[in-house]
Amino acid sequence: MAAAAAVPLLLLLAAAAASPASAAAGGGKQTHIKLYWHDVLSGPNPTAVQVARAAVTNTSKTSFGLVMVIDDPLTEGFDLNSSTPLGRAQGTYVAAGRDEVALLVNMNFVFQGGRYNGSTVAIMGRNAVFDAVREMAVVGGTGVFRMARGYAQARTHTFDLKTGDAIVEYNLYIKH
Template sequence: MAAAVPLLLLPLLLATTAASAASSGGGEKQTHIKLYWHDVVSGPSPTAVQVAHAAVTNTSKTGFGAVVVIDDPLTEGPDLKSSKPLGRAQGTYIAAGKDEVSLMMNMNFVFQAGKYNGSTVAIMGRNAVFNAVREMAVVGGTGVFRMARGYAQARTHTFDLKTGDATVEYNIYIKH
C-alpha cells in the first residue's frame, strides 16, 4: 500500500513540472543593448572619485586596494558631448589585482531615457582592463529588466593616459 501513494502523486508531479517549465520559458525576452560608459576622473566635475585606499596602494604598480565610487554617464555613441544620453552607471570599482590591473566592478546601469527609462541592470564581475574584451555578469535588474540575467562585454574605446579618463563600449546581453 505504501508504494501506491507515490504512484498516485506521479501525475500531479509531472503536471506541476510541465507547467513550471512552460511558464519559465514562455514569456522570457532577450535584449541586446550597446552603449558607451564614460569614466571621467579628471577636471572640475569628475564622475569617478577614489574614496579609499590601502597603505600599499601608493606603491603598487596596479593601484591595488583603491576603491572608486562612480556616477558615470551612459550614452548611445562614443562621444560624450554629442551622443544621446541614456542614463548613468552608479556603483563602485575596486582595484583587486595585485599583479595585474584588474577591477572588481559592482554597478547599476540606470536608464533615464528611451524605452528602458526607469529600469536598471545590475552588473558585477572582474574587469581585467588591459584585455581586449572583458566579460562580466548581469546579476539582476528592475523595471523592464526585472529578474534579469546575462552578461556584459566591455571593450575600451578610448583611454587618455594623461587624464585617466576612459570611454568603454558595453554590449549587454540580457534575458528577462
C-alpha cells in the first residue's frame, strides 16, 4: 500500500520539476545593469513633481507624507548631458519615514534603446536615502525581462540639498 501511494507522489514531483514555472525558478538568465537615475526637481523642466502632501509634512524633519511622481531620465553615465540615454524611470516615491528620511519607491525602468528597448523592470521597496547603499526588490518586468525578479542597489552619486536634485547609481541584478 505504501509503494502504491508513493507512485502518484513521484509522478507529481516529476511533473513539477518539468514545469516551466519550476524551470524559471531554478534557472533562466541573469543580467546585471548599471545605470544612473536623474531626479530633477529644479529648473523649468523638472522630472519629479509633488502631487500631494499631508498637513504634518510642513513641520516634519523627514518630509513625512510627501508624494512625488517621477519621469526621470536613465543614462549610461552620471553626466545627464553627455551620457547615452537608456530610458526613463516612471512611478512614484512617498516619504514614508516619520523618524528618518525613508521613501517607499514604486517605479518602472522603461528601456528606450539598445538591446533592452521596449522592456521594463519594476522596482519596489524602501529607500533610506542617506544610507550608503539601499536595496530594493525587482518585482517583475516585461519584454526581455518578463517574469523578472531580483534586486536593485542604489548609491547616491550626487545630491543637492538646496534644489533636491539627485543623481543615483543603480545596479540591477535581474533573473528572467
